[in-house]
Amino acid sequence: MFARILTQNPNRLSLAQCLFFLAALGVFFSFTSPYFLSVSNINNILTASAVIGLIAVGATFVIASGHIDLSSAAVMALCGTVCAWGLQKGEWSPWIALPVSVSLGGVCGLVTGFLITLTKAPSFIVSLGMMSIARAAAYIVSHGMPIYGLPDNVITGGQGAIASVPVPVLLLLTGIFLGWVLLTQTKFGLHALILGDSVFAAEATGISANRVRLKVFGVAGLYSGMAGVLFMLRTNAGDPTAGQSYELIAITAVILGGANLFGGRATIIGTMLGVLCLGVLQNGLNLLAVSTYYQILFVGMVLLAAAFLSRVGYRR
Amino acid sequence: MNGLTLHHISKSFGSVDVLKQITTHFDAGQVTAIVGDNGAGKSTLLKLMAGIHAPDEGQILLDGEVLSKRCPADHRRRGIDMVYQDLAIAKQHDVVTNLFLGREITRRWGCFLNRAAMRKTAQRELDRLGITIPDLNRPVGVLSGGQQQAVAIARAVLFNPKVLLLDEPTAALAAREVEQVLILIRQQKQQGRVVILVSHRLNDVFAVADRLLVMHQGRIKLDTPSEATTLAQIVEHIVG
Ligand SMILES: Nc1ncnc2c1ncn2[C@@H]1O[C@H](COP(=O)(O)OP(=O)(O)OP(=O)(O)O)[C@@H](O)[C@H]1O
Ligand SMILES: [Mg+2]
Numbered sequence: 361m362f363a364r365i366l367t368q369n370p371n372r373l374s375l376a377q378c379l380f381f382l383a384a385l386g387v388f389f390s391f392t393s394p395y396f397l398s399v400s401n402i403n404n405i406l407t408a409s410a411v412i413g414l415i416a417v418g419a420t421f422v423i424a425s426g427h428i429d430l431s432s433a434a435v436m437a438l439c440g441t442v443c444a445w446g447l448q449k450g451e452w453s454p455w456i457a458l459p460v461s462v463s464l465g466g467v468c469g470l471v472t473g474f475l476i477t478l479t480k481a482p483s484f485i486v487s488l489g490m491m492s493i494a495r496a497a498a499y500i501v502s503h504g505m506p507i508y509g510l511p512d513n514v515i516t517g518g519q520g521a522i523a524s525v526p527v528p529v530l531l532l533l534t535g536i537f538l539g540w541v542l543l544t545q546t547k548f549g550l551h552a553l554i555l556g557d558s559v560f561a562a563e564a565t566g567i568s569a570n571r572v573r574l575k576v577f578g579v580a581g582l583y584s585g586m587a588g589v590l591f592m593l594r595t596n597a598g599d600p601t602a603g604q605s606y607e608l609i610a611i612t613a614v615i616l617g618g619a620n621l622f623g624g625r626a627t628i629i630g631t632m633l634g635v636l637c638l639g640v641l642q643n644g645l646n647l648l649a650v651s652t653y654y655q656i657l658f659v660g661m662v663l664l665a666a667a668f669l670s671r672v673g674y675r676r
Numbered sequence: 677m678n679g680l681t682l683h684h685i686s687k688s689f690g691s692v693d694v695l696k697q698i699t700t701h702f703d704a705g706q707v708t709a710i711v712g713d714n715g716a717g718k719s720t721l722l723k724l725m726a727g728i729h730a731p732d733e734g735q736i737l738l739d740g741e742v743l744s745k746r747c748p749a750d751h752r753r754r755g756i757d758m759v760y761q762d763l764a765i766a767k768q769h770d771v772v773t774n775l776f777l778g779r780e781i782t783r784r785w786g787c788f789l790n791r792a793a794m795r796k797t798a799q800r801e802l803d804r805l806g807i808t809i810p811d812l813n814r815p816v817g818v819l820s821g822g823q824q825q826a827v828a829i830a831r832a833v834l835f836n837p838k839v840l841l842l843d844e845p846t847a848a849l850a851a852r853e854v855e856q857v858l859i860l861i862r863q864q865k866q867q868g869r870v871v872i873l874v875s876h877r878l879n880d881v882f883a884v885a886d887r888l889l890v891m892h893q894g895r896i897k898l899d900t901p902s903e904a905t906t907l908a909q910i911v912e913h914i915v916g
Contacts, residue, residue, distance in 0.1 A: 566749030
């Protein structure tokens with residue numbers, strides 16, 4: 361009975377796989393480190409996952425539609441840097457700086473989406489170009505150095521809490537909820553999934569692939585922008601080197617969460633479980649004092665394993 | 677003038693002239709079958725009528741009105757629907773979703789999906805049309821080839837099209853299901869629709885068509901009422 365419930369729905373099957381992996385990691389690390397299950401450590405995991413989480417929500421839309429976005433982390437760094445520059449050098453009000461830098465992410469996404477339509481090149485190539493451009497722009501804006509010295513009201517706001525929920529976690533939860541509504545409840549989310557499932561089915565039924573693709577990359581860019589602002593608030597700086605290889609971790613999380621790597625199937629809940637798995641893995645390895653180099657090695661291995669499982673687990 | 681008119685339609689892909697100066701008219705309440713060799717240009721002609729391809733030259737008119745937007749969305753809105761040779765379904769999505777692709781029922785500002793209403797409408801309309809699909813909640817990709825074809829046919833007739841274009845709709849079907857499709861075609865005809873059927877199964881063609889077009893290398897080689905000809909003659913025209 362249980363097996364049938366799982367196999368009837370590929371989404372449920374991959375969620376179960378992901379939950380199982382998360383539980384296995386949890387059990388393993390709670391035995392190897394006494395601190396692992398402490399409240400403060402769990403808080404650590406959640407705050408550390410918040411930035412990746414926002415990028416991963418955006419990546420869920422991109423992968424759902426059958427594309428790959430390699431520029432998300434670079435766009436995030438650009439948005440954080442521009443925000444810090446505006447607050448510190450430009451003396452913008454936070455009410456201007458924050459929305460402007462989040463929108464900048466959206467604009468970067470729209471440009472990527474537009475260039476894919478224009479050049480008819482695969483998305484990973486076009487987004488690779490955007491990755492270099494955004495990263496370079498971040499260096500140019502900041503002259504290659506992190507921008508420190510944000511206004512006090514921004515710092516206290518970013519590190520504060522509303523109803524004892526830390527602001528970063530609150531931002532993440534809002535982002536997740538909006539992403540879930542957009543992907544599962546709206547016509548746009550459905551059309552993104554249809555585009556990833558069959559481009560011809562979309563076009564034959566009058567769904568404009570170009571328009572949907574543009575929106576998908578725009579949404580992903582907005583999430584990169586939000587992640588950039590969040591990263592800036594957490595580190596009190598606009599760092600042009602921020603988030604190296606975060607795009608790969610985000611993609612890993614989405615695939616780990618059961619998305620079809622060729623598009624057509626992806627869930628926000630799965631992605632969040634994937635983000636948690638990777639967060640727990642990284643945190644546990646930190647507690648075991650495993651060096652960063654090996655941690656990246658593990659992320660790579662998890663991506664390959666997830667890609668393999670997603671082929672085995674589902675017949676396309 | 678009621679029905680679909682093609683006026684000097686030409687289409688080429690690169691250096692290949694696929695359709696050459698096609699002019700004809702399809703009447704409402706009539707079933708026209710288009711037959712011909714592989715590569716004769718039948719699918720291309722239907723895709724032009726569906727708005728997938730734009731003609732290089734010529735015009736398409738529906739009830740005397742020129743279709744100038746040349747995109748599937750506009751053609752579907754005006755009531756031209758098609759069953760594609762390769763079905764054009766989203767295999768990872770369930771039957772209901774596929775039936776309502778591009779025509780989703782929404783609530784509030786036209787952007788939130790109303791899944792319950794779509795499910796209910798789908799069930800009601802399928803019952804009305806006499807099309808049985810086992811489980812509306814399963815991904816179409818896990819259904820059998822014939823069931824997938826039934827989904828594609830259902831999607832094309834669900835919203836009462838003025839023009840129904842069928843490209844090999846019975847290719848994957850067993851004898852009994854073929855019979856059901858032929859019944860459905862006759863129903864559509866009686867309701868005054870333009871029905872255009874492309875098929876290699878000449879027996880099916882003779883069973884439903886009022887008129888036969890034989891295509892050869894992008895031209896209409898023969899245009900005849902079906903009772904004025906025989907299966908043997910048609911075979912000769914296709915081969916010869
Ligand atoms: N999108 C396209 N790009 C380039 N050439 C095409 C395209 N679509 C069709 N053709 C060419 O146009 C010609 C006619 O193709 P079409 O699919 O219309 O034939 P058909 O009569 O439907 O054949 P069949 O009976 O095999 O379905 C073929 O030579 C084909 O190679
Ligand atoms: Mg064909």
